[in-house]
Amino acid sequence: MSTPHAILIALLEKPSSGYDLARRFDRAIGYFWQATHQQIYRELGRMVAAGWVAVVEEGATDAAATRKKVYRVLPMGREEVERWVRETQLGVDDRNVFLLKLRADAVIGPLGLGEELPRLIDDARERLETYRAIEQRDFGAPALTRGQQLQYAILKAGIHTQESWLEWAEELRPLLNGGDA
Amino acid sequence: MSTPHAILIALLEKPSSGYDLARRFDRAIGYFWQATHQQIYRELGRMVAAGWVAVVEEGATDAAATRKKVYRVLPMGREEVERWVRETQLGVDDRNVFLLKLRADAVIGPLGLGEELPRLIDDARERLETYRAIEQRDFGAPALTRGQQLQYAILKAGIHTQESWLEWAEELRPLLNGGDA
């Protein structure tokens, strides 16, 4: 649901054409966020209509580049990004969205993520405790059947995920709080 | 795209009504797989039409339970689950789908996941190497700006995710290979 914002942030990092955006979403960005070129063109059209982005009009850099349309973010688009980062509450399962917010914070000054992170950390700790409780309740027995071992493995996947994320988040914390935010 | 299979597997674990399924998807299952009651009823309808599931007809357990419809998986539904587990190739980003496959494996015998896991492990290792390469190339400098530190943090999130998953996967490996598969 935040594809337009993903595009806005990518454009803040570097003004691009739809085609370039598609390539960027296939490479680096695509590791944690996907968007096909159809989505990109669709959203670019909408965002032009909304006044968030505009096509860069340069007096024909070279005659060949006529077809290429480079988009840049307008003030209203930038404001929309700030609003979205500040007002969109995330849950424990929206980690890639939080990474998107981090990218926004990396491009345009501090956006108050230092206040959202602790809440996410608390949520992750809570969920981890839930998992630990299930672990002790359901998998404390000495001998488990194959099926039970597999179900235990599924639970462990969840435990690993939370623990690993918490480690990362604690490491990130000072970066968001220190400085000036 | 595998909501119907998620429902089938849940029904294999325990025949349930649509309402019960919705509650199960809100609780335990919902930690890594979501489905609203609208989706559940829609899919149940389709799967009845496809001959994958059927309503359990018991001669009125008690007169009050008239409205409740309990579904069970028919042989064709079970075969469809097996087919899906065996034939659906997963990518690095389909980890929750792999957990779903594991749940299927836990309910109905070994389904050949011992062959899919190594491929996923290789993919994860490859991606981890890509991340490590980016790390050395872009973030080797001694002093990084705030923005660069944040971008580095985003990359580290990816590194953590791969490492953590690989640890888990290696732990799981013998369970899928040992025994009889």
Place this chain on the structure above:
DNA sequence: AATTACATGTAACGGGTTACATGATTAC
């Protein structure tokens, strides 16, 4: 000359989400 890469779009479909709707049963 032919193929690949560049570059931008339209159209249709299906699934997930949200809102709406209804009625029975249980608990306070």
Place this chain on the structure above:
DNA sequence: GTAATCATGTAACCCGTTACATGTAATT
């Protein structure tokens, strides 16, 4: 008797996906 829970559904919308479509520029 009123509210919460149980229980099942319909309808509309939007987004992501897949397929289709077109044309230019660069490469071999």
